[in-house]
Each structure stands twice: as structure tokens, then as C-alpha cells.
Amino acid sequence: MQTIQANGYSIYFNENCYTFLSETLYKEAYSKIFIVVDSETANYCMPDFLANLATEIPIEIIEFEAGEVYKNIETCTHIWQALTELGADRKSIIINVGGGVVTDLGGFVASTYKRGIDFINVPTTLLAMVDASVGGKNGVDLGNLKNQVGVIQNPIAVLIDTHYLETLPQSQMRSGLAEMLKHGLIQDRAYWTKFGDLSSLDTDDLNELIHQSVIIKNNVVTQDPTEKGLRKALNFGHTLGHAIESYFLENENKETLLHGEAIAIGMILESYLSLEKELLTENEYQEIKSVIADIYPAVPFTEKDIENCIDLLIHDKKNEFGKVKFALLNGIGAVKIDEEIENDLIYKAFDDYKN
Template sequence: MQTIQATNYSVFFNETGYEKLASYLTASSYSRIFILVDENTSQYCLPHLLNQLATDIEIEIIELEVGEIHKNITTCTEVWGALSELGADRKSILLNLGGGVITDLGGFVACTFKRGIDFINIPTTLLAMVDASIGGKNGVDLGNLKNQIGIIREPKAVIIDPSFLSTLPQREMRSGLAEMLKHGLIYDKLYWDKFKNLTNLNTDDLNELIHQSIQIKNTIVCEDLTENGIRKALNFGHTLGHGIESFFLESEDKKTLLHGEAIAAGMILESYISKEKGLLSNEEYHEIKYIINDIFEPIVFEATDIEKIIALLIFDKKNEFGKVQFALLDGIGRSKINQESDNKLIYKAFEDYLL
């Protein structure tokens, strides 16, 4: 697959990525290479990466526990401490080998350790390949509030190796599809149409869909790196989706949702708001709802759940002047940013979702 050029880095694919990684590490004369993994990627992905690293530079491994619950400042402190104890300096580089938690947190750790060391993202989940590792957003959660602490700084490179996807459970694969669906909905109707029938999807088809999804996100980010305009469109489904994800994360009696599962629900809800605002036709809304519900199992919400989710919206990082800001659809394949919605309409969206 063809290399994708971002603002200040490249996204490489398959063997090309490992060749570029080896030559880059040699040319940059790093003092040490640190690889950040979690328990799963340490077991299933690290051996493959180490076999690809043709370098004499000393390599150290830092392993974290699995899960969004560990994406916080406490974990960052532990990683900063490990880097210091293992002799990291400003000429060290951090390779983030994992899903969205590892790439988000690892990027933030690298950006802040000794005022910034280089990092490269090597995503191992579908979600991280098409979203978390691309675009330079790095950060952690504040309690159960998503991505409240962070910085925008691009990696030195991103390496996409779809062979890692064979290590994923089916639920994790579905989670990644949510962001791909979103890219079609906000930017490219023809791309969205490809998800109407996934019955005969093969490996080559999936690899091409991944490449196109990354291209869409990269095109948007290159136009607006610091999210002052069009990049806000990438938040479609995330205002309510993050509220849902945070609520289920903090609720002891609820099953924790994967990011994509929460975002899938958020996209249906925000599609309904788009429809009610006259931006989306009734036919388009029902098409979106049907296709997403065909891939993702609908979430059950109690009335008290909805109240608490709406209360969390005020913490969304897109808000301005105390007002909740939505990125909505302006028809399939187009978006409209900086949109507001009152709570009454949000409640109606939940009511329709539950039908």
C-alpha cells in the first residue's frame, strides 16, 4: 500500500514500514530505544516487532496493564519513572506498540519527558490504526473523563502492519469499524457505501478500507492540525459517545464499553439530532441507524443513565463558553461543526435509539 504523507511525518505500511523504521533508527543515532507495550501486545506483537528491528541500539521494554482504566496520570508517572531508572535521555526514542491506550498515553509520555523525546506509533488494533495513532493527539483521561489532559504533537512516523489484527478478538475488530464508519459519514459517501455489505469482506478489502480511512483522517488533520475548524468534524458521534463511555466506565453495575461501541451509539444519537435539525433526511438517518445496529449490539439505557450521561457532556473538550458543541452530519458524506442542541432534543434522541 502506498505511503501516506502527513504534515510532518509519514504513515508506512507493511514491510516498507519496518524497512523505513530500521533506516530511521540508524540514521538518527538514538542513545536507547524504549518500547511501550501492554500485557497483550507484549505477548502477541512484541516478538514480531523485535524480529524486524535491525539495530545495535540498546532496547528496553516497558509493560503496562491492559485497559482504558490505566490511561491516566498515575500510569504516566510510572512510565516516566521507568524511563528515568532505565537511563533514558533526550536522544532516546519511544516506540508505542499497542492500541489506542498505548499510542495516546505513550505519545503524551514522550512529549513531556525531558520536555519531549521522539516517538513512533505502531498500532496493533483496528481502532488505533485508523484513528488513535494518526493526527498527533496524545493524552490521558482525568478520572473517568475522556482525554482531558493532553497535547497535540505529531510522531516521527506511524507504521501500519495489518498482520497484528489477527491477534484481536472479534469485539475489538468491531470497535475499530466505528471510526471507519464515521470517516465515511462525515467526508465520503462512497466510502460509507462500502460498509453496507461486509459479508464477503476479505483481507485485501480490509487493508484497502484501512488505507482509505487513514487517508480521510489525514486529509482533514493536514488542513487543521490544532482543531480550530474542520478537524472538529472528526468528533462526530464523540460528544455523546464519550459521555456514554465515561458513564459506563465509572458505573460499577455496568459492563465497560469499548470505545467504538460507545461511539457507534453516539453516531446514531447525533444522526438523530442532525435529522431533527433538518440537516439529514429521514431516509439517511434510518440507513445509518440500521447499518450501525447491524454491526454493533444496541446498548440498553435506563432513564437515570441518560440523565447522568447528559450531565457529563459539560466536560466535553470541544465545549466553548460553557455550551456543548456537536459536530453533526449535513447529509451523508458531509458535516457541520459548532452545533448546539438542547437537552430536550438529546432525550428524544435516546428515546428513538431505544425503539
């Protein structure tokens, strides 16, 4: 697959990843390589990654526990301390190998250690490949609030080796698929249509869909790297989706939702809001709801659940002057940003989802 040029860095695919990596490590003569992984990546992905890492530069591996609950400042502090004790200097490089938690957190650690050192992202989940590793957003959660602390800082490269997807359970593949569905809904109707029948897709089809999804996100980010306008389109499904994800994360009586599972619910809810604002037709809304519902099982919500999720909206990082702002669909393949929605309409969206 062809290399994609982003803002100041490149996104390499499959066999091109390791050619770039070997050449760059040799050319830049880094003092040390620090590989940041979580416990899942360490077990399933590190053997293959290390087998492809051709270098004589000293390597240190820093591991933390897997899971969104560890995407916090405490984990960063642990890694910053490990880097210091292991002699990391400004000529060191961090390679983040893992899913979105690893690339988000590892990028934040690298961007802030000694005021910033080079880092490379090697996403190993579908979600990270098509979303978390592209666009330079790095950060951590604050309590149960998603991505409250962070920076926008680009890696020197993103290396996407789809071979790592073979290590994923189906739930993780579904989670990543949500962002691909979103990319079609916000910018490319023809791309969205390809997800109407997933049963006929083979490995080559998936590779092409991943490549195309990265192109869509990269096109948006390249035009608006600091999220002043167009990039807000990528928030479709995420305003309510993040609130749902946060609520289920903090509530011990709820089974934690994967990011994509929460975003899938958010996309249905926010498609309903688009319908109510007369931005979507009834047929378009039913099409969206049907495709997503076929992939993701319905999640039950009590009235108290809905109330708590809505209460969390005020903490969404996209809000301005205390007002909740949504990116809504303006037909399939287009978005209208900065739409204000009253709570009564959000309750209606949840009622429609439950029915």
C-alpha cells in the same frame, strides 16, 4: 500500500514499516530504544515486532496493565520514573506498540519527558490504525473523563502493519470499524456505502479500506492540525459517545463499553439530532441507523443512565463558554460543526435509540 504523507511525518504500511524503521534507527543513532507496551501487546504482538527490529541499539521494554482504566497520570508517572532509572536521555526514542491507549499515553509520555523526545507509533488494533495514531493527539483521562489532559505533538512516523489485526478478537475489530464508518459519514458517501455488506470483504479489501480511512482522517487533520475548524468534523458521534463511554467506565453496575461500541451509539444519537435539525433526510437517518445496528448490538439505557450521560456532556473538551457543541451530519458525506443542541432533543434521541 502507498505511504501517506502527514504534517511533518509519514505513515508507512506493512513491509515498508520495517525498512523505514531500520534505516531511521541507523541514521539517527539513538542512544537507547524504549518500547512502551501494555500487557496484551506484550503477549500477542511483541514477539513479531522484535523479530522485525534490526538494530544494535540497546532496547528496554516498559510494560503497563492493559485497559482504559490505566490511561492516566499515575501510569505516566510510572513510565517517566522507569525512563529515568533506565537512563533515557534526550537522544533516546520511544516506540509505542499497541492500541489507542498505548499510542495516546506513550505519545504523551514522550512529548513531555525532558520536554519532548522522538517517538514512533505502531498501532496494533484497528481502532488505533485508523484513528488514535493519526493526527498527533496524545493524552490521558482524568478520572472517568476522556482525554482531559494532553498535547498535540506528532510522532516521527506511524507504522501500520495490518498483520497485527490477526491477534484481535471480533469485539476489537468492531470497535475499530466504528471510526471507519464515521470517516465515510463525515466526508465520503461512496466509502460509507462500502460497509453495507461486510460479509463479502476479504483481507485485501480490509487493507484498502484501512488505507482509505487513514487518508480521510489525514486529509482533515492536515488542513486543521489544532482543531480550530474543520477537524471538529472528526468529533461526529463522539460528544455523546464519549459521555456514554465515561459513564459505563465509572459505573460498576455496567459492563464497560469499548470505545467504538460507545461511538456507534453516539453516531446513531447524533444522526437523529441531525435529522431533527433538518440536516439529514428520514431515509438517510434510517440507512445510518440500520447499518450501525446490524454491526453493534443494542445497549439498554434507563432514564437515570440517560440523565447521567447528559450531565457528563459539560466536561466534553470541545465545549466553549459552557455550551455543548456538536458536529452533526449535513447529509451523508458532509458535516456541520459547532451546533448547539438543547437537552430535550438529546432525550428524544435516546428515546428513538431505545425504540
